[in-house]
Amino acid sequence: xxxxxTAKIKVTLRQSILDVQGKAVEHALKNLGYHTVESARIGxxxxxxxxxxxxxxxxxxxxxxxxxxxxNPVMENYSFELEQVN
Amino acid sequence: xxxxxTAKIKVTLRQSILDVQGKAVEHALKNLGYHTVESARIGxxxxxxxxxxxxxxxxxxxxxxxxxxxxNPVMENYSFELEQVN
Numbered sequence: 276x277x278x279x280x281t282a283k284i285k286v287t288l289r290q291s292i293l294d295v296q297g298k299a300v301e302h303a304l305k306n307l308g309y310h311t312v313e314s315a316r317i318g319x320x321x322x323x324x325x326x327x328x329x330x331x332x333x334x335x336x337x338x339x340x341x342x343x344x345x346x347n348p349v350m351e352n353y354s355f356e357l358e359q360v361n
Numbered sequence: 362x363x364x365x366x367t368a369k370i371k372v373t374l375r376q377s378i379l380d381v382q383g384k385a386v387e388h389a390l391k392n393l394g395y396h397t398v399e400s401a402r403i404g405x406x407x408x409x410x411x412x413x414x415x416x417x418x419x420x421x422x423x424x425x426x427x428x429x430x431x432x433n434p435v436m437e438n439y440s441f442e443l444e445q446v447n
Contacts, residue, residue: 277397285406300407303430311363311412312426320371320406321386326397340398344389 280333287318366419373404
């Protein structure tokens with residue numbers, strides 16, 4: 276039976292890659308007076324619904340689309356949580 | 362004692378706002394042959410380190426910076442997880 280699964284995917288820059296947007300946020304926070312906040316890093320958050328027969332199959336699809344479309348494997352890492360929709 | 366906390370913040374477009382980037386991803390997935398994937402929505406994912414004396418204080422700061430800088434409350438929602446760094 277086909278069931279809907281929600282995938283919550285986070286795509287982040289690899290630690291070795293300079294995060295320019297993150298640096299800008301750090302500066303802005305300092306300027307706003309938030310001196311206790313440090314090391315901001317900015318990534319993408321993607322939510323998709325996957326209709327598949329099993330969690331394993333949904334996981335396979337989620338890995339594939341993350342690698343092929345949603346992230347750039349040279350510069351970015353991804354991780355996801357997958358759960359069945361009730 | 363001041364402790365570091367990691368905040369993982371997700372900023373997403375409100376349901377009523379058209380997500381153009383998400384629609385583009387949906388189309389791209391269809392074109393790549395992923396017909397079981399639907400309704401992609403794209404947001405931001407931000408990780409910051411907050412040095413504060415308590416989880417409560419870190420939570421207060423995290424709410425403030427999310428509302429003031431990281432999200433646009435008119436169009437976006439935010440949520441976060443906060444955990445002490447070991």
